[in-house]
Every structure is written in structure tokens, then in C-alpha cells.
Amino acid sequence: xxxxxxxxxxxxxxxxxxxxxxxxxxxxxxxxVRAVGNGAEALALLRGAGGxxxxxxxxxxxxxxxxxxxxxxxxxxxxxxxxLRGIPIVVLSAxxxxxxxxxxxELGAAGYVVKPVDFDAFVRTIAAVERYWAxxxxx
Amino acid sequence: xxxxxxPLRVATLVGLAAAYLAAGKLGLSLALVHASASxxxxxxxxxxxxxxxxxxxxxxxxxxGSFLVNATTVGNAATSLGIAVGNTxxxxxxxxxxxxxxxGSAAFERPATVFGFLGLAGLVATAISPSIGVTxxxxxxxxxxxxxxxxxxxxxxxxxGGAFVVxxxxxxxxxxxxxxxKPLQGLELGAVLVGIALVAAIAFGGLLAPGGRYDSLKxxxxxxxxxxxxxxxxxxTALAVLVLATAAIxxxxxxxxxxxxxxxxxxxxxxxxxxxxxxxxSLSLAAVVAERRQALHTLAWQATELARSNAELDEFAHVVSxxxxxxxxxxxxxxxxxSADCKDLLPDESREHLALLxxxxxxxGRLIDGVLGYSRAVRRPGPIExxxxxxxxxxxxxxxxxxPGVTVRIVGSLPVVRYDRTQLAQxxxxxxxxxxxxxxxxxxxxxxxxxxxxxxxxxxxxxxGVGIPAAHLERIFRMFHAVRPEEGSSGxxxxxxxxxxxxxxxxxxxxSKPGRGTTFRFSIPKL
Numbered sequence: 001x002x003x004x005x006x007x008x009x010x011x012x013x014x015x016x017x018x019x020x021x022x023x024x025x026x027x028x029x030x031x032x033v034r035a036v037g038n039g040a041e042a043l044a045l046l047r048g049a050g051g052x053x054x055x056x057x058x059x060x061x062x063x064x065x066x067x068x069x070x071x072x073x074x075x076x077x078x079x080x081x082x083x084l085r086g087i088p089i090v091v092l093s094a095x096x097x098x099x100x101x102x103x104x105x106e107l108g109a110a111g112y113v114v115k116p117v118d119f120d121a122f123v124r125t126i127a128a129v130e131r132y133w134a135x136x137x138x139x
Numbered sequence: 140x141x142x143x144x145x146p147l148r149v150a151t152l153v154g155l156a157a158a159y160l161a162a163g164k165l166g167l168s169l170a171l172v173h174a175s176a177s178x179x180x181x182x183x184x185x186x187x188x189x190x191x192x193x194x195x196x197x198x199x200x201x202x203x204g205s206f207l208v209n210a211t212t213v214g215n216a217a218t219s220l221g222i223a224v225g226n227t228x229x230x231x232x233x234x235x236x237x238x239x240x241x242x243g244s245a246a247f248e249r250p251a252t253v254f255g256f257l258g259l260a261g262l263v264a265t266a267i268s269p270s271i272g273v274t275x276x277x278x279x280x281x282x283x284x285x286x287x288x289x290x291x292x293x294x295x296x297x298x299x300g301g302a303f304v305v306x307x308x309x310x311x312x313x314x315x316x317x318x319x320x321k322p323l324q325g326l327e328l329g330a331v332l333v334g335i336a337l338v339a340a341i342a343f344g345g346l347l348a349p350g351g352r353y354d355s356l357k358x359x360x361x362x363x364x365x366x367x368x369x370x371x372x373x374x375x376t377a378l379a380v381l382v383l384a385t386a387a388i389x390x391x392x393x394x395x396x397x398x399x400x401x402x403x404x405x406x407x408x409x410x411x412x413x414x415x416x417x418x419x420x421s422l423s424l425a426a427v428v429a430e431r432r433q434a435l436h437t438l439a440w441q442a443t444e445l446a447r448s449n450a451e452l453d454e455f456a457h458v459v460s461x462x463x464x465x466x467x468x469x470x471x472x473x474x475x476x477x478s479a480d481c482k483d484l485l486p487d488e489s490r491e492h493l494a495l496l497x498x499x500x501x502x503x504g505r506l507i508d509g510v511l512g513y514s515r516a517v518r519r520p521g522p523i524e525x526x527x528x529x530x531x532x533x534x535x536x537x538x539x540x541x542x543p544g545v546t547v548r549i550v551g552s553l554p555v556v557r558y559d560r561t562q563l564a565q566x567x568x569x570x571x572x573x574x575x576x577x578x579x580x581x582x583x584x585x586x587x588x589x590x591x592x593x594x595x596x597x598x599x600x601x602x603x604g605v606g607i608p609a610a611h612l613e614r615i616f617r618m619f620h621a622v623r624p625e626e627g628s629s630g631x632x633x634x635x636x637x638x639x640x641x642x643x644x645x646x647x648x649x650x651s652k653p654g655r656g657t658t659f660r661f662s663i664p665k666l
Contacts, residue, residue: 015469117504119475
């Protein structure tokens with residue numbers, strides 16, 4: 001993933017948004033990050049409203065339980081949209097439930113990471129995610 | 140106190156008296172030996188059913204009906220009144236006994252109460268009517284005292300027949316009169332009833348050969364009534380018994396000669412006994428079958444309920460742990476942010492407090508993981524299959540990786556058992572991990588072994604650590620009773636072990652000598 005590629009963070013909890021920013025700065029990820037509070041806002045950005053061109057992030061980091069439009073519903077929308085389905089989406093969720101895992105992968109999530117309680121562990125997790133995506137070529 | 144009875148009540152009483160009278164006349168028309176001796180005395184059944192279903196207040200109807208039957212048969216007003224009192228008392232006492240000791244009108248739902256009903260109402264209470272009745276007849280000189288015993292016995296067995304044959308059919312059909320057969324079932328029941336009548340015709344009516352030659356064939360009716368008990372229910376079985384009694388008596392009356400026995404009286408007694416035996420056998424069997432059907436139904440319902448409640452519990456554990464963890468993650472993160480951002484601003488003590496805060500949040504996270512882990516470990520077990528315990532134990536030991544200072548080994552042979560493979564691995568893993576974590580010394584050894592007992596295998600995981608104080612042993616298998624809140628310990632490992640072992644029909648135990656080591660044992664029933 002190029003260092004200039006935009007990272008779209010779909011997350012309703014401001015603490016989690018802050019966590020990710022801090023984790024990125026700790027691991028030296030300098031990509032621009034755009035955070036939105038739910039799936040509907042994210043879709044509006046991606047599809048471009050009011051004559052604006054839709055956003056094309058290099059990767060989307062997605063929480064599952066959110067108001068208005070949840071993560072699973074958002075995944076379904078994006079993956080059924082031919083212009084958007086190429087964007088890799090990594091789920092960042094607190095849920096370990098098999099049902100959520102299966103649903104996410106079935107709908108085409110590129111990865112699924114369970115958010116640890118401990119901040120240091122979270123930083124290590126994000127570092128691992130970043131290392132993996134740094135290796136990957138993204139359209 | 141006097142309250143004029145409503146028209147409905149009067150109609151009920153009059154109808155009941157009329158039914159009693161009619162049944163009495165029918166019974167008399169089927170009398171075999173002399174005017175008032177019948178193998179089955181239907182009025183006894185009517186009185187018993189009436190007292191059980193309508194209550195004891197219907198006694199005037201029974202008394203009147205009984206008086207009319209006897210006044211028009213033999214004796215005078217005084218003897219008829221005596222007999223009527225005896226008949227009424229018999230019904231009252233029988234109904235009271237059944238209500239008190241045999242489940243009342245629901246007596247035919249369970250085998251124990253079927254026997255209670257037949258014994259108390261059929262054999263005990265029915266001794267009242269002949270005792271009063273025969274005494275009345277003898278006092279009025281309508282019967283010789285010398286034949287008191289004979290007549291008493293015949294009378295008693297006839298009344299017993301009424302209680303065995305007529306009362307069950309009445310009780311069961313009045314309580315639930317709607318036939319619920321599909322056309323084919325109706326046909327089947329009809330065929331069985333015709334078969335029963337045919338057996339009665341051959342055995343008692345001399346259909347194939349006269350003179351009681353095929354009398355012993357009467358036992359052929361048993362498979363038919365038993366068939367009814369298994370294929371249909373209690374009502375149909377009572378009906379089959381009633382059909383058998385009616386046909387047998389009707390055929391026997393047509394030609395008394397076909398009854399075996401040295402005298403007609405003896406033949407009558409034998410017929411009574413035969414009918415009572417068939418009734419008792421079939422009705423108790425029908426109750427067993429009905430009870431079993433009910434039990435299976437309840438079991439199936441409970442299994443569905445259990446599955447539903449398990450699924451709910453699973454969902455609950457998941458939601459709780461997920462929703463509890465979200466704020467916890469916030470707390471932990473904010474504490475980490477503050478200690479990172481204000482590293483140089485905060486006094487040492489406050490930084491220490493922040494570290495404690497983070498540590499507590501982490502522990503809370505582990506506890507929540509423990510709850511979730513426990514509920515996951517014990518829900519939806521996988522298939523039960525033949526598992527080589529040695530292979531599983533070796534895999535678990537390998538998966539633990541190198542443990543500095545600790546050796547884990549298997550001593551002796553481990554058997555093949557029937558188990559959920561994943562859960563067996565979980566048991567080994569939790570016990571070995573527990574032993575390693577709580578060793579309390581820098582070096583040590585954990586030994587896995589198994590002994591064979593008569594009904595099961597007893598596995599043990601033994602360590603040579605510092606041991607567990609006796610006070611802790613008792614609650615060690617409970618959730619969150621970790622002796623020390625160790626780093627990384629969820630506090631549910633042993634609770635999971637206990638739950639899994641017990642789900643597979645085994646038990647867990649722990650023994651420890653402080654300073655010498657601890658041994659955990661769990662049993663697995665043999666294949």
C-alpha cells in the first residue's frame with residue numbers, strides 16, 4: 001500500500017478513533033486517515049454526494065456495531081456495488097462471535113481483527129495489520 | 140339451608156336414576172343363574188362414575204334407581220330399600236376411596252392409580268353392597284341363610300365386574316367424548332372390536348363347535364385388547380373391554396351350557412374373574428402406554444426448550460461480554476493516553492495509579508474473556524467419537540511449546556475413549572497449563588497418567604509444585620476462584636474442566652499435599 005493512500009476508518013467510538021490514530025503514529029504510519037461515525041456516512045463519502053467525486057481509499061477499516069448503518073450492512077452494500085467492491089475492507093471489531101466472523105468473510109472482508117482491551121496490545125495488533133498491508137499491492 | 144334445586148339439577152338426577160334403572164334391567168336380562176345374578180352388574184359402574192364425575196350429592200338418584208330395580212324384581216319394599224342403601228353406599232365409598240387414594244376421575248392416567256381404582260372401588264367397596272343386600276334378602280326370607288356365602292360371592296363379583304368393565308368406559312368417554320381417529324384408524328379399531336366379538340362368539344357362544352369345546356380360545360381376546368392399548372389409547376381399550384364383556388355375557392346367556400364348570404354358578408364366577416382379569420391387564424397397560432407417550436412428548440418438548448435456552452444463554456454471554464468490553468477498552472485506552480501524554484506532568488504516585496487502573500482494566504477483560512470462554516467451551520459439543528487419549532495428550536503437550544524449567548510427560552498407557560475430541564484436548568490443556576502456572580517453583584515435573592477401574596478410566600495430572608492449601612481445594616473448580624489472580628489466568632480453566640468432564644458422565648477430584656504437589660483426577664466412563 002502506498003504511503004499516500006487514504007485510510008477510511010468507519011468507527012462510532014471516538015476513543016477507538018483516537019486509539020487508531022495513536023497506534024498509527026506509534027508504528028509510523030503516515031497515511032492520511034479519514035474517520036466517519038457510521039456506515040451510512042462512509043457510503044455517502046464513497047459514492048460522492050452533491051456533485052463531489054467519490055472518495056477512493058486504499059483500505060477501509062470497519063467497526064461492526066455502529067448506529068444507522070452497521071458494519072455488516074455496510075459490507076453488503078459496498079461488495080454489491082461494482083465500483084466499490086475492489087476496496088479491501090478489514091474488520092476491526094470487539095466481537096469474537098463466530099456468527100460475525102462468518103458473516104464478515106462471507107461478504108468479502110479481507111481480514112478480521114478483534115480489538116484487544118489493552119492499548120499496548122492494540123498497538124501491536126495494528127502494527128501487524130500495517131506490516132501485512134505494506135506488503136500487499138492494492139489497486 | 141334448604142335450597143330448591145334448579146330444573147337442570149332435577150333433570151340430571153332423574154336422568155341418572157333412569158339410566159341406573161335401565162342398566163339394572165339390562166343387567167338382570169343378562170342374569171345367568173337366577174333372577175339377580177349377573178357376571179357384570181352395570182349399575183355399579185354407573186353409580187361409581189356418577190359419584191366420581193358429579194359428586195356425592197347425586198345419591199338420591201342412585202338410591203331411587205336402585206330401589207326401583209329391586210322393587211320390580213324380587214323381595215318387598217323393605218328388602219329393596221336395604222339393597223338400595225347397600226348399592227348407594229358402595230358407590231359413595233368406592234368414589235371416596237378412589238378420590239382419596241387413586242387420583243379420582245383421572246385414575247386411568249397412571250398404572251399405579253389404575254390398580255388403586257380396581258382394588259379399592261372394584262374389590263373393597265363392592266363388598267358393601269352384597270353384605271347389606273344378601274342380609275336384607277335373607278332377613279326378608281327371600282333367600283335361605285344356608286346360601287348366604289354363595290349368593291354373596293356371586294353378587295360381589297358381579298359388582299366388581301361393573302366397576303372393572305363399565306365404570307372405566309363411562310369415566311373415560313364422558314371426560315373426552317370426541318373420537319379423533321383418522322378414517323383408517325377408525326377402520327382398524329372397528330376390525331379389532333369385531334375380532335373381539337368373534338373371539339367371544341367362538342369361546343362363549345359355541346360359534347365353531349357347541350359345548351364349550353373352544354372355551355380356551357377366550358384368551359385370544361388378550362392380544363386384541365393389548366393391541367388396542369398400544370395402537371390407540373385408554374378410551375379405546377376401555378371400549379374394547381366393554382365390547383368383550385357385552386359379547387361374552389350375551390353369548391353365554393344364549394347357551395349357558397357352553398360355559399365350563401360343574402355348575403352354572405361356577406361358570407358365572409369364572410366369567411366374572413376372566414373379564415376382571417382382562418380389564419385389569421388391558422387398562423393398566425393402556426395407562427403405561429399413555430404415560431410413556433406423555434413422557435416422550437414432555438421429553439421432546441424439554442429438549443427443544445433446552446436447546447432454545449442454551450442458544451439464548453449463548454447469545455446473552457456474547458452480548459454481555461461484547462458490551463462490557465467496549466467501555467472497558469475505552470477506560471484502558473484513555474488511561475494509556477493520559478500516561479503517555481502527561482508522562483512529565485504527573486507525580487510518580489499518579490502515574491502508578493494510572494498503571495494500576497490499566498492493570499485492573501486488563502484483569503476485567505480477562506474475566507470477561509473467561510465467561511465467554513466458559514460458555515463457548517460448554518455449548519454445542521462436537522460429535523462423540525473414539526479418541527485415542529494418548530494422541531490427544533501428546534498433541535496438547537506439543538502445542539504448549541517449550542516450558543522453561545518444567546517437563547511434561549505421559550507415564551504408562553492412555554486408553555481409547557469415547558469423547559468429544561476438542562473437549563478432551565481442552566481438559567488436558569487446562570489441567571496441564573494449570574499445573575505449570577501454579578507450580579510455584581522454578582523447576583518441576585507434570586505427569587499425565589491413567590488407571591483402569593471397573594466402570595471407568597481415571598486420568599490424573601500430577602505436579603510436584605508447592606501444592607494448594609486445603610482451604611482452597613473445595614472451591615477450586617468454581618469460576619473465578621483462582622488462588623492468585625495470576626497474570627494471564629482467566630479463572631475459568633478448572634470450571635471448564637469440571638463442566639466438560641461431567642457432561643461426559645465423569646467426575647473430577649483434586650488432592651494436594653502442601654510442599655509436595657497436587658494431583659487432579661478426572662474419570663471417563665468406559666466405551
